[in-house]
Every structure is written in structure tokens, then in C-alpha cells.
Amino acid sequence: MIYFSDVFGVEPEVVDTYGAFNIALVNDLPLFVDPFLLFDSERPEYRELHDDIIKYLVFVRDRAQADELTEGAISQWLFFREVKQNWLGFSRQGNSGTGLGKHFAEALARNFKRVFRNFGDETLTRSSHLEKLGLLSGGVGRDHLSDFTTNLIKGYLLKYTEDFAAAHLQPGQLKRVHIERVAFNYETRRWQSGHFMLPWHAGDYVILTPCEMLTRDEAWINQGDMVSQFFQLRLSLPDEALRAQVNDHFLRQISERSTQEERKAAALRTIEQFTDLIDYYIKWKEDHAAEAHAVSTAKVQQTHAQFVENIRELVLKHLIGTEFYERGDSYEEALQRAKYLKHVIEDNDGYRVFYVDGKPVKRESDLHTMFRLTWYATAFDVNAEVNNGRGPVDYKVSKGKQNASLVEFKLASNSSLRRNLEKQVEVYAKASQTEKSIKVIMYFSDRELEKVTGILRELKLKDREDIVLIDAGRDNKPSASNA
Known part of the structure; x- marks a missing residue:
């Protein structure tokens, strides 16, 4: 059982109707809370959450500027700590990320004392925004902003989950849990704890999150988008003298031969010099708030289709109750799972799950997560991106040190495929003291197949047992017209 609805025996439609995302209790899914969606929500309680976030940040700003940190x-x-119990975020394996520590605190304090001294008192924008703290180089990273937001609204999410549990789950599925840092007391300047009756699974509680506050990839306000709008931002400056200074600062850093990346870096340095541009950017994002909801809704729906609907169909329709979940040796386990998936994808319409809105999977990180979800019933340890100092391998499947194998999933469209085939797993095999490794390469067209087979032939790797090619193309499948 992979998903919340399956584990707790409720219909997926019940979770959907409640408005929560049907999380996978095996691996984090690539979604996070975007505070802008709280700011611009039609729900008063969401707007209040955003106000509370800003209130806390202003409190921290005042402490930083008074040298009280x-x-x-x-x-x-x-x-x-990272709120891992929501099973959302940027973790490639399980649900354990890094949390918020010293570097986050230092970046936040540095921003408040040097750059954003007026945070909370802006006049150009309708509100202050947490995301502002991540717009400059050396600022707060995307994953930390996500963790910080979730921590600051944790009390709401716990009550949201508790209410669902009271209405739809059985008493035996719940546990009364004492949880720290759920509300901040401004009089005592201390975080307070609370007790909640929550869903309990595998030794920990579970938190549900409303879909309305979730997005994927980037928050609505983000550095990359700001830099891409630099030209329009310059034009939006009402002060002609300031506009001239901004243009001069930028143009002195570039030449006709400057690359796109060099121009972006120059734009960011200019914004750091003239921080008024940040407020003009945020104002533009506020003025186009309706797009934020449309974009985020589409991303959440695509994520649900890709990682919930498609994987659930793959497991329930093709994998559960089959030899896919019955192996012993780690190499045999990984190889036979890869081969069985090949059979399901190529011969039993399993290829469908690798398409969303008619388009094939384009990111290997998505492919990794999808495969990881299918391993929920294994007795082996499945660790993502083994880090032994020599570069990444997607998974290490093991039962102790002597029974370990390396597995790597690649898209044929990857421009680095040749280099990867030459070096990566072989290097890892030496570093991890294991000789067992498997590569799974997925292709979606005849052109991609020709590319892969050409590389394998040149490297004398063709027809190796431990390199599994999977045809996920639609055009050559008998039922493609019905897809």
C-alpha cells in the first residue's frame, strides 16, 4: 500500500473531496506550500496564515536589527526540523530532508540587517512576502523557504488533518501525539506545543495538506523569474534618473559577446545594487495573482496524475500479486523488477503511466520517484543517490554490505548518456565495493532507440544483461489509438 487512502482504508475520492493531496507514504512527492497562494486566497483562514507568517518574520527582523539574535x-x-510527516518536498528518498539550521538562520539574519531592513513596511506592494528573502544571491534557498513556511503553518495543518481523521478514520488508526512548535507566544517569545489526534502509520503521525496551497518546481515569486523579467523591470521604474543608473550599471557589465548566463548574472548583480527593483517585481506578481492559482492548480493536477493515478494503476493493475514483489538476492531483485517493468510497459499498456497530458516524462528525477514508489513492498533497503564521494547513482538496493546492487534509471534523451554509460556505474561499483550494477534506459521513439543502441554498440555494451532498455513509446503499441 503506497498512498494515504490505501493505507487508511478510505476511498481516494474522500481525500479529494476534502481538498487534501493523497500523499504517498513511501517517498516525498515534489510539491510544496507556496506562501503566495495563502496571500491571495479567497479563504480568510489562508490569508490569516499569511499574515501570521509576516508577523513572525517582522518579529525576527526586529530582533536581528536590535542585535538580539x-x-x-x-x-x-x-x-x-523539517516537517517530514507531510510527505512533500525535495527529498529523493523517503521523507527526510535537511531541516532548517545554522546556515538558514545566518542567511535570514543577514538579509534583515543589510538588505531588507524595511521588510514588513513596504509601501509599493500590497503585502510583505516571505519569498523576498530568497530573491538575492546568498539568500534563503527554495527548499528552506518551503520548510520554513510549513513550520510556520504547522498548527493549521495539524488541525486540518485532525478534523479529517475524526470524520473519516477509525479510532484504532489514530494516536494522540504531543507536537512541539505549533504556535508562537509573542509575550513569552517562545514556541508552544500541542496535542493532536492524528493518523498513525509506521511509527509516526501523518499530516495532510490542502491542494489549494501547493505548487511544484518554483514558487510564484522566485529568483529565476525575476531575473528573466529584468528588462521589463527596468522599464517599469517611474524615476527616470534611477532608470538611467540601473541601465548604466547593467550595461557596464556586459558586451556584445556576453552569453545568456553572463547577462543573467549581471542582471542579478544590478538588482542587488538597486533593490527597489525587487518590490516592482513583487508588485507585478501581485497584479497577476490569478495566474499563480491557474499555474499551481495545473501543476498539482499533473503531479497527482503522474505520481498518484498513474502509479496506482501500474501497481494495482500490473504489479501487485505478481513475481515483481518476490525476489531474494539484491541483484536478482533489481534486475527482475526492471525486466518485469519492461514487460508491463511494452506488452501490457504500462507505458501509459509515463505520459501526462499526452506528453512523455521529461525529467529523470520524475522517473526516479515513479520507480521508487513501485518498490514499496520490498524487504530490501532502497537508498536514493548513494553518496560516497564519486558522483550519484540513483539507487542502492541492499540487505547488508555483502548483498548490495546499484541501479540507475536514465532517459534516452539525456545528453550525457554516453559519458554516463562509460563511467558512472563502473566508478560506483569500485567505490562501493560491489560488482553488481544495473542500468535501466527508457526511450519514447525510434530515434531515441537508435541513439541508445548506437552508443551501446560503440562501447561494446550491446546485449548486456545488466543494461535494460524499455520502450515506452506509444506509436508502436496496438492500443495506442485508445491512449
Whole structure:
């Protein structure tokens, strides 16, 4: 059982109707809370959550500017653990990320003391925005902003989950849990704990999150988007003298031969010099708020289709109750699973799950997550991106040190495929002291197949057992016209 609805015995439609995302209790899914969706929500309680976030940030700003961020204060106010129980975020394996520690606290304090001293008192924009703290180089990273947001609204999410559990789950599926840092007391300047009756699974509680506050890839306000709009931002400056200074600062950094990346770097340095541009950018994003909801809704729906609907269909229709979940040796386990998936994808319409809105999977990270979800019933340890100092391999499947194999999933469209085939797994095999490794390469067209077979032939790797090619193309399948 992979998903919340399956584990707790409720119909997926019940979770959907409640408005929550049907999370996978095996691996994080690539979604996160975008605070802008709280700011512009039609729901008063969401807007109140955003106000509470800004109130807390202003409190921290004041403490930073008063030099009150001692080591003890930082520990109390800015050190947060990742809220792993929501099973969302940027973790490639399981649901354990890095949380918020010293570097996050230092970046936040640095921004408040040097660049954003007026945070909370902006006049150009309708509100202050947490995302502002991640717009400059050396600022707060995307994953940390996501973790911070989730921590600051954790009390709401816990109550949201508790209400669902009370209405739809059985008492035996719940546990009363004491949870720290659910509300901040501004009089005592301390976080307070609380008790909640929550869904309990595999030794931990579970948190549900409303789909309305989720997005994928980037928040509506983000650095990459700001830099891409630099030209329009310059034109939007009402002060002609300031506009001339901005143009001069930017143009002195580039030449006709400057690359696109060099121009972007120059734009970011210019924005850092003239930070008024940031507020003009945020104002533009506020003025186009309706697009934020449309974009995020589409991303959440695509994520649900790709990682919930498609994988659920693959497992329930093709994998569960089959030899896919019955192996012993780690190499045999991984190889036979790869071969069985090949059979399901090529011969039993399993290829459908690798398409969303008629388009094939384009990111290998998505492919990795989809495969990881199918391993939910294994007795083996399946660890993502083994880090032994020599570069990444997607998974290490193991039962102890002597029974371990390396598995790597690649898209044939990957421009680095040749280099990867030459070096990566072989290097890992030496570093991990195991000789067993498997590559799974998925292709979607005859052209991609020709590319892969050509590389394998040149490298004398063709027809190797441990290199599994999977045809996920639609045009050569008998039922493609019905897809």
C-alpha cells in the first residue's frame, strides 16, 4: 500500500473531496506550500496564515536589527526540523530532508540587517512576502523557504488533518501525539506545543495538506523569474534618473559577446545594487495573482496524475500479486523488477503511466520517484543517490554490505548518456565495493532507440544483461489509438 487512502482504508475520492493531496507514504512527492497562494486566497483562514507568517518574520527582523539574535535566541526562533510527516518536498528518498539550521538562520539574519531592513513596511506592494528573502544571491534557498513556511503553518495543518481523521478514520488508526512548535507566544517569545489526534502509520503521525496551497518546481515569486523579467523591470521604474543608473550599471557589465548566463548574472548583480527593483517585481506578481492559482492548480493536477493515478494503476493493475514483489538476492531483485517493468510497459499498456497530458516524462528525477514508489513492498533497503564521494547513482538496493546492487534509471534523451554509460556505474561499483550494477534506459521513439543502441554498440555494451532498455513509446503499441 503506497498512498494515504490505501493505507487508511478510505476511498481516494474522500481525500479529494476534502481538498487534501493523497500523499504517498513511501517517498516525498515534489510539491510544496507556496506562501503566495495563502496571500491571495479567497479563504480568510489562508490569508490569516499569511499574515501570521509576516508577523513572525517582522518579529525576527526586529530582533536581528536590535542585535538580539544570540545563539540561544537563534536556536529558539530560527532552528526548525523539517516537517517530514507531510510527505512533500525535495527529498529523493523517503521523507527526510535537511531541516532548517545554522546556515538558514545566518542567511535570514543577514538579509534583515543589510538588505531588507524595511521588510514588513513596504509601501509599493500590497503585502510583505516571505519569498523576498530568497530573491538575492546568498539568500534563503527554495527548499528552506518551503520548510520554513510549513513550520510556520504547522498548527493549521495539524488541525486540518485532525478534523479529517475524526470524520473519516477509525479510532484504532489514530494516536494522540504531543507536537512541539505549533504556535508562537509573542509575550513569552517562545514556541508552544500541542496535542493532536492524528493518523498513525509506521511509527509516526501523518499530516495532510490542502491542494489549494501547493505548487511544484518554483514558487510564484522566485529568483529565476525575476531575473528573466529584468528588462521589463527596468522599464517599469517611474524615476527616470534611477532608470538611467540601473541601465548604466547593467550595461557596464556586459558586451556584445556576453552569453545568456553572463547577462543573467549581471542582471542579478544590478538588482542587488538597486533593490527597489525587487518590490516592482513583487508588485507585478501581485497584479497577476490569478495566474499563480491557474499555474499551481495545473501543476498539482499533473503531479497527482503522474505520481498518484498513474502509479496506482501500474501497481494495482500490473504489479501487485505478481513475481515483481518476490525476489531474494539484491541483484536478482533489481534486475527482475526492471525486466518485469519492461514487460508491463511494452506488452501490457504500462507505458501509459509515463505520459501526462499526452506528453512523455521529461525529467529523470520524475522517473526516479515513479520507480521508487513501485518498490514499496520490498524487504530490501532502497537508498536514493548513494553518496560516497564519486558522483550519484540513483539507487542502492541492499540487505547488508555483502548483498548490495546499484541501479540507475536514465532517459534516452539525456545528453550525457554516453559519458554516463562509460563511467558512472563502473566508478560506483569500485567505490562501493560491489560488482553488481544495473542500468535501466527508457526511450519514447525510434530515434531515441537508435541513439541508445548506437552508443551501446560503440562501447561494446550491446546485449548486456545488466543494461535494460524499455520502450515506452506509444506509436508502436496496438492500443495506442485508445491512449
